[in-house]
Amino acid sequence: MLDLYLPIIVVIGIAFAFAIGSVVFSRLVGVKRYSELKMSPYECGVPPIGNANERFSVKFYLVAVAFIVFDVEVAFLYPWAIMFKQLGWYGAITMGIFIFVLVIGFIYDWKKGALEWE
Amino acid sequence: MADNLLSIMTFFPLVGMIALLFIPRDNDAMLKSFALAVSLITFLISLPLAFDNVFKTSGGMHYREFYEWIHVGEFFQMNYNVGVDGISLWLVMLTTFIMPIAILSTWNAVKKNTKGFMAMLLLLQTGMLGAFISLDLFLFYIFWELMLIPMYFLIGIWGGSNRIYAAVKFFIYTAVGSLLMLVGIIFVYYYAIQSGSPVNGFGIQEFYQLDIPYGAQFWLFLAFGFSFAIKVPMFPLHTWLPDAHTEAPTAGSVILAAVLLKMGTYGYVRFAMPLFPEALQTFIPFLAFLSVVGIIYGSLVAMMQDDVKKLVAYSSVAHLGFVMLGLFALNMQGMAGGMIQMINHGISTGALFLIVGFLYERRHTRQISEFGGLAGKMPIFATIFLIITFSSIGLPGTNGFVGEFLALMGAFESDLRWYAVFATTGVILAAVYMLWVYQRIMFGKVTNPANENIKDLSAREIVIMAPLLLFVFWIGIYPNTFFDKMNPALEQLLQQINNQQVAIVEVVQPVVANVVDTK
């Protein structure tokens, strides 16, 4: 029973090793040039110090919403991928329609200018 | 023609109203003439009814028309079910007869928006006629409510200074009553269905055969009776009436007095009394008491008025008390007296409102103290006013006498003897307030200089009053023209009420318990 989990444990081990290893390795061999920008705490692109009532640019939200919409909806592709063989052409066409709906949203976003930063 | 006489008569004013809407709004003369023509034609259409002798021999419904209207499976069914008998006959005639007079009376009085005024009058006529001829409770209710809308506008737009208050009061009083009646109507229907009785939509003739248990009858009578009592109006629900009457334009007051108030009494005769005879017995003493209070109270208050129109309005409360008392006597004399008194009241009170209208058009005031000594200035007016005053008092030879006498006699011969005794004082009080007001307006010297140049009645105004005077004497001297056609129907009604009282002795059905047990 437990041996079923062995591959997962191996993967986890490799992941941890890689993460720790790369951090340690870059620390050891990387070049360090500190600047003010690099030393400041990371805050999603927002200056960490300033007025709390600062207005945010709506573009952040547009991008965030677009990202969430497409990201979440693309997640629907995974179950289809698992059942790909059984569903056959039926599934392929259905998912095609699904993607098409997403494309409409994408076109809308694009045309509205939601993807332009300026 | 005869097949659809009633429908043609009822809906002709409506068609006329729609046609009227296409007349340009600034063409006053045309609008008035057109409305008058429509109402006259309606009267002519209805005339064959008055000459039909079938009413003398049979008390049932005639000129029946029946069409299926709303049929919703086993849920409910309503039909267009109309007819007249001797009871509604004269009320229908009164309506078609009064209407041209009312329109003619407004010839110079209505200045603004004549088109709307005439349209409302015609719509009102359809509502009134429809309510009198309906034999289906649902249909009746539709027409009953339909009358409200034009009357509301008539008072509210063309009324006096306090018109908004009066219009809203009129509307809400009447609507509250009728809404409760609606619940009663629906209840009766489902009671009939669930008890397995044969029904024909909301047809009242089938409902007459129902054996409704006393408990339900009690509440139903209350619902129906309340609604009708507001319309009559009975003391203490009468308070909308003086306001509405005083503020309404002359034509509105005339129609309100002549026809609309009869809706209440007619409702008792046609619906509340025969449908719920057992409960009627319980309520008679109470209602008779209120009638007598209404007679005396109305007379006393009328006496103290210094506004002529208010005086006439309160006298209505008193007169209708006689009607109700006569009806509750539940014998032929009382019933016939009550019925004929309805017509009388329509004629004489209608005429009184016209007279007040004449005065108002001349002087733009209705204060009694503003007048005095008019008899010398306006001899024709004085004569007509005197005749109508006598009619209103009930002097023998005029119509008022026949009605009040029969109603009181009927009451005296029934269980309501003592009520009749007290009610008789109302006759004396009527003489007091009517003669007194006549004296104050017509006799003596002209004290107010504004009355010096007052003009006597014009030809148009005499034409308006002439038919009313004719009927004052006709009913006063030879009322049998009317009784002959009324009596068979009244006999049938009485039989219906009495039979039911016997029939209901001990009918207990399982379904009854179900229905009566209200949640």
Place this chain on the structure above:
Amino acid sequence: MENLVQEAIQNVNLHAVMPSLILSVAGMALLLVAVFSPRGKTAHIAWLSIASLIVAGIVTIMGWNDTQYGFAGSVQLDNFAAFFSMICIIAAGLAILMSDEYLKRENFPVGEYYPLILITTAGAMWMVSGTDLITIFLGLEVLSVSLYILAGFFRDQVRCNEAGLKYFFLGAFSTGFLLYGMALLYGVSGTTKVYDIAAYIQANPDTTTNVMFVAGGLLMLTGFFFKIAAAPFHMWTPDVYQGAPTPITAFMSAGPKAAAFAALIRVTFICLEGMQDHLTTVFWVLAVLTMTVGNLIALNQKDLKRMLAYSSIAHAGYAMVGLVAWNEIGSAGILFYMLVYTFMNMGAFAILILIGRSGEENLTLDGVTGLGYKKPMLGIAFSIFLFALMGLPPTAGFTGKFYIFAGAINSGYIWLAVLGVLNSAVSLYYYLRIMIFMYFKEPQEDYAWVKIYPATAVSIVISVIGVLYLGIVPGSIMQLARMAGF
């Protein structure tokens, strides 16, 4: 595994969702049309939306008496659903008719407006045809999310923003209740399909006393009560209705409310039948409370939109009387009443659109002083709608109330009917007051700014015809409601 997939595929049956499918596709297509159209040009989108609504309406009508089951019993397009779908389609159509000129006047002609209405309608249709709690929830969300946007559509008007935000918060809040209730029902019965829940209760009668089941049912109903704005869950209504663009207010009070009623009826009459005894008490109290609160507060309103908002609460109360009746007449009565209400209420709002000025601050009682003389046709139409809202014959308001109260009386709820008609009597006062200002007072202004927009006028004419037709010869439509009712 293979079989399950095949079975699922066979179960789809697109016929069952055809009308809403049409609207969804049209909505997406029009979204693209809107975004490719030049700024400020919206009329063609409005007409295309109406065309798609007509197509959806025809498809719905063709499906009459031909019940379609789809998606393994999650969707059931029966007469009940078809009738409510038609109500939503009519409401959407009227709303679109009265919108275009209005949007231009308010200086916000944005094309996305129409696709949003279409998608709202599609959501409403899933709701009315859903026989699975999840489907109902899905429809509700699609409907609500689109409406949140529409309610706050004029993003530069503070009032409108407030409306959108309030609607969103209260909507999300109520959805929480709804979803929690559904989850509990699922927890008890192990299924989300309403008929399976009913079958489960049939098999285990003691479920109806199970605390989890009762709590689930009540929580779910609470969610619906928010949506139909039954007191005491009505708090959001006045602000939202007042602030939202007027056509959207009209639409919200008719279409989505009808859809919420539909889902409420379906869920209660099927799933919660075992709780009938208790639920009728709940409905009784809420119906009386709703109509009383709505009418009493409306008495004191000066702002016409707000007054109509409270009146809409009161009318939801009347409709709930049909729920209390819990019989065929009552449920058919709700169907008929919602249709009637769609016409009379949307007509009244259409009049408000015409007499309003940009920004709408003049939509008060004083703002209609003497309107009946200056604009006689508008006055007559408004009066007809007001008489209908009062419930006077010969308008549809009367026949609608008659249907509902007939249901209540047939079930023996005489006192409820009495309270209902007394409430109508109270409502007379504030409706009459509008007419007092319109007719009984002398005009102060000449109403020069009132332009009779053609499309809006068409929506008014349609509403007048609907109100009078359903008031004078309602037999055939009442019959349809009977066939559609439970």
